[in-house]
Amino acid sequence: MLDQQRALVAQACRVAAARELVDGILGHVSLRVDDEHLLIRCRSDTDDGLAFTRPSDIRLITFAGNEGAPGELDGYRVPNELPIHTETLLADPRRRAVAHLHPPAIVAANLAGIEIRPIYGAYDIPGAWLARGGVPVYERAVLIRNSRLAKDMVAAMRNRPVVILRGHGITSAASTVEESVLQAISVNELARMSLRVKAAGGTLREIDEADWDDLPDLGSGFNVDAAWRHEVARLDQPS
Numbered sequence: 630m631l632d633q634q635r636a637l638v639a640q641a642c643r644v645a646a647a648r649e650l651v652d653g654i655l656g657h658v659s660l661r662v663d664d665e666h667l668l669i670r671c672r673s674d675t676d677d678g679l680a681f682t683r684p685s686d687i688r689l690i691t692f693a694g695n696e697g698a699p700g701e702l703d704g705y706r707v708p709n710e711l712p713i714h715t716e717t718l719l720a721d722p723r724r725r726a727v728a729h730l731h732p733p734a735i736v737a738a739n740l741a742g743i744e745i746r747p748i749y750g751a752y753d754i755p756g757a758w759l760a761r762g763g764v765p766v767y768e769r770a771v772l773i774r775n776s777r778l779a780k781d782m783v784a785a786m787r788n789r790p791v792v793i794l795r796g797h798g799i800t801s802a803a804s805t806v807e808e809s810v811l812q813a814i815s816v817n818e819l820a821r822m823s824l825r826v827k828a829a830g831g832t833l834r835e836i837d838e839a840d841w842d843d844l845p846d847l848g849s850g851f852n853v854d855a856a857w858r859h860e861v862a863r864l865d866q867p868s
């Protein structure tokens with residue numbers, strides 16, 4: 630079970646990198662295992678970056694940041710921003726997975742003063758609904774390395790699935806690892822499209838209120854399972 634979960638978190642890191650949600654070595658994904666333990670992408674002296682995350686890079690730790698079983702942190706270090714994960718998970722028991730990523734398009738859109746709003750509908754229905762509910766912004770650009778800052782970030786998140794961290798990145802929380810990354814992909818696409826529309830000289834406008842009735846939830850089999858299969862298949866494709 631734990632090995633499967635390690636493989637899934639590692640896969641999620643590789644998907645995030647493949648989707649340009651991180652560049653280089655920064656960013657991490659975590660999964661709550663039980664009330665005291667979580668799995669998280671750790672760092673080591675053989676770390677080649679998020680795109681090359683191995684299942685062995687995912688370590689079992691306690692919420693206090695100590696090893697979750699003997700030897701789990703031998704040769705591995707927890708990320709500086711571990712409090713992002715622990716405070717986000719502790720704030721809501723329904724959250725089991727957290728992705729903290731540095732997506733350039735989202736950071737650029739936010740710095741350009743663009744708010745993530747539902748500018749499209751059927752193009753990406755889960756993304757449109759996510760935007761409709763709001764994607765709040767944590768205004769500080771700091772490294773979130775203690776629980777005081779992480780609690781500030783969680784407060785700014787206002788129980789929404791995704792919060793943008795100004796001049797930094799995003800935190801995405803969900804009940805599954807797959808959804809935490811798929812949400813990030815959706816917000817990234819909204820940011821990229823917003824930047825494209827602006828670059829083309831257009832004005833960002835929300836879709837018509839009447840359209841929401843015909844933007845149905847197509848179910849997790851489609852929105853999560855099929856979407857995730859696609860993300861994994863893309864990884865295996867030679868570029």
Ligand SMILES: [Zn+2]
Nearest residue numbers: 656710797798
């Ligand atoms: Zn960060």
